[in-house]
Amino acid sequence: MTFGEKLKAARIESGLKQSELAKKLNTTGNTISNWENNVSKPDLDTLSYICGILHVTASYFLQATIPEDEVSISELKLVKKYRYITEHSPSGAKTINAVLENEYAIAEQLEKQKDRIEELETSQAAVIDIQPHLEDSTRLIEYHHSASAGTGVFILGSEGVEQLPIPNTPENRKVDYAIKVSGNSMEPDYSDGDIVLVSQKVDLNHGDVGIFIVNNDAYIKEYGETELISWNPDADNIIISEYDNIVCMGKVVGKY
Template sequence: MKNIGDTLKRLREENGLTRKEAADKLKKLGIDISDKTLYGYESGRNSANADMFLSLCKIYKCNNIMETFSETVEDILFTNNEWEMVEQYRALDPIGQSHVDSVLDWETTRLSSLKEKDERIAELQAAPATIIELSSHSGSRHLAEYFHDASAGAGIFILGNEAAARIAISDSDWDERTDYVIRVNGDSMEPDYKDGDNVMVSQHMELDYGDIGIFVVNGKAYIKEYGETELISRNPDYPNIIVHEADNIVCMGKVIGKLEGKYEIISN
C-alpha cells in the first residue's frame, strides 16, 4: 500500500490548498479539525478514521480511492475481522468513537516513535563508536566518541551524527558496555550527576522506569530519569519534562556510570 500520509499531502498540494485552507473546507462539511491535526495525518503520526478519510478524499476530489492509495487490489481489501471492527465502530456513539480514535492515535504515535528509535539505533550501529586499546605508561586505554553536552536543565541542541571529540578512558575506569561518553550541562540531576560530569552511555541496554537515560526531545538532548509520563529531574528545584503526544522523543541510551578516574579528551 502507498504511504497514506504522503498521498494525502500530495493530494492537498495538487489542489493548491494549505493545511489551514483544507481544515476550513472540512469545517464547512461539519468537521471541526485543526491544521495541526492534518499535519499529524500527513506525517504519519496520527491516523484518520474512516469518516475523516472519506471527507479528505471528498475535498481533495479523489474519486478513485483504490487506485490512489493502493498498489494492488489486495492492499485495500479488508479481512472479515477488520470489517467487523468497522461495523462496531460505526455502531458507537460519538463519545465511544472518540475513545477508539484516541487509542488508535496513541498506538500510531507509539509505533512511529519505536520506528524512529530503531532507525537511529541501526544508523549508529552502522557507524559504531571507535573503541580501540592503546599502550601507555599508565596501562591500556580505550577510545570512545565524546559528545558535549546533554542538558540537566533547559536542553542542548546536539546528538546528530557529529562527535565533538574522542575520549581516552583508563583501563580501570572503562566499562565494556560503553557506546559513547557525554558531558552533563547543568545541575537539575544533582546530587547524582553534577554539571561537568562525564557519563558513559550504552545504546544496547534496556531502559526501565527509574533508570537514567539520554533523551532527545524535539531536537534537544537531556540527561533525565525515565518516568512513565515524564522525564524526571532529581534536583527538586527543577521541573520535570512532561512528554506530550506531539513531542518527538528518542532515547539515545542508558547511563551506566560516570568517569571518576583519569581520562583525556582528544580533538578530532
C-alpha cells in the same frame, strides 16, 4: 527461491491472504495457490499487476537472487513510513536521521573491531605482542557536547563529536559513548560539567537515568512512567505528551 516461494513471501509481507490477492487480480484462490506451489505461472501482464499490488519490482521475481542495491519488501515499507513522517512531521524525520547517524557510527565501529580481532587471531606475533599490555589498554568512545540537566541542548548529527579514551575494563566494554552534563537539574548526583558514560546495550527501566532526545533537544533525566524526572527539587520535570518526539539514546552507567 522459486517463483512460487517469492510470491508467497511477498504476499505474506503485504498482509494479504490468497483470496484477497485473487480478488484484486480478478482470479481465484486456487490460481494463486497453483502459482505459489509452482504448478503454473502468471503471464507477464498479470505479473506487472502483482508487482504493483505487492510493491515489488519485476526483478524480484525474475532474478535468481536479489542484488545488493535492490530494495527488499521490508525495506520498501520502511521507506514509505519514512516518507510519510517526513511529510507530516519534519521534526520526527530529524530525530530518525539522528538515530540512524548514531547507529551507523556504532555499526562501523563494531565492524572495525571485528576486522581487527580477525586480524589478531590470524597473527600469532601480534597476539603475543599485545598480551603484556592488556591491563593498561584503553579504548576510544565518542564524546558529545552535551546533554542538558536544565533547558535542553540541541544534539543532532556528528557536530562537536570527539574521541575519549576510557580503560578497557569489562564494565566499560558496554559503554557506547560519553556526553557532558549541562545544568544542575540532576544534582546532587550529576552536576554541570560532569561527563557521563552511556550504554545502548543494556535495558532502561523506570527509575533509571538515561539520555533522551525530546523534540531534537538532549536531556539527562530519570525515566518516569509519564514524565522525565529531575532530581533537583528546584527543577521542573519534563511532561511527555502524545505530540512530542522522544527517543532514548541509552542508559547512563557511570561517570568519566
